Amino acid sequence: MTAQARTLIVEDDPAVAMVHRGFVESHPRFVVVGEARNGADALRLASALRPDLVLLDLHLPDIGGLDVLQRLRLLPGPPIDVVATTAARELDSVRQAMAGGVLAYLVKPFTSAALRERLDEVWQRREDVRRAQATLDQDEVDQLLAGPRSATERLPKGLSGRSRELVREALAGLCGVAGRDASAAEVAEAVGMSRVSARRYLEQLVAEGYAQVTPRYGATGRPENRYRPA
DSSP: OOOOEEEEEEOSOHHHHHHHHHHHHTSTTEEEEEEESSHHHHHHHHHHHOOSEEEEOSOOSSSOHHHHHHHHTTSSSSOOEEEEEESOOOHHHHHHHHHTTOSEEEESSOOHHHHHHHHHHHHHHHHHHHHSOSSOOHHHHHHHHHOOOOHHHHSOTTOOHHHHHHHHHHHHHHHOSTTOOEEHHHHHHHHTSOHHHHHHHHHHHHHHTSEEEEEEEOTTSOEEEEEEEO
16 A cells, blocks of 8 residues: 655644644545644754645744745755645735645635545645656646646546545445445445445545455355445
8 A cells, every 4th residue: 555645734823733633634645744833843844754745834923934835845855745724815925835836725714625635636646746757758747737637527427526525434434443344335325325326436436545345255145345445
């Protein structure tokens, strides 16, 4: 299994940082490795921990978040992905953040679903870069620069982003701890949809890497697919 993306949260408000930590750690592909309350600590921890991703507030008590962003780009090693998580709504702040290479810009307050979608996009971009060849043709360059589509845009026809999230949450709730699994019928009952629809969403989650499927043979000899979070 691919390792989780190590995430540093830069947020001066401890209560907000706690909420953001919960949002991040609800995502199976990301784990929080540190928190910083100001810009100086952000740069120190980024240098020491070498995170894959930084959630960066732009309003910090010492060094401005945009200055922190510029200094992050000067650190040795592979570039660190940055998502701005801020109350700053000014056009100039957004433009400077874009020029600094942020992968996304989330205006506070935002929901868990909004951050999860951005994290999905960050993960997909990281996977696209990981799989890319050392030398790219023009189409491959264009695809990397365009960035990944959102999870909703990647869904096959007939599937909705909201229902996908409901199925994902239901699967996590049914399975609880590692080692347990659930059938499409059990997920369908929990969500309130048909078994056929639930199975389509579960197979989509498997294709995206958020669920695993294992066939289990019953007394009749016919296999039943069992699902669990990846």
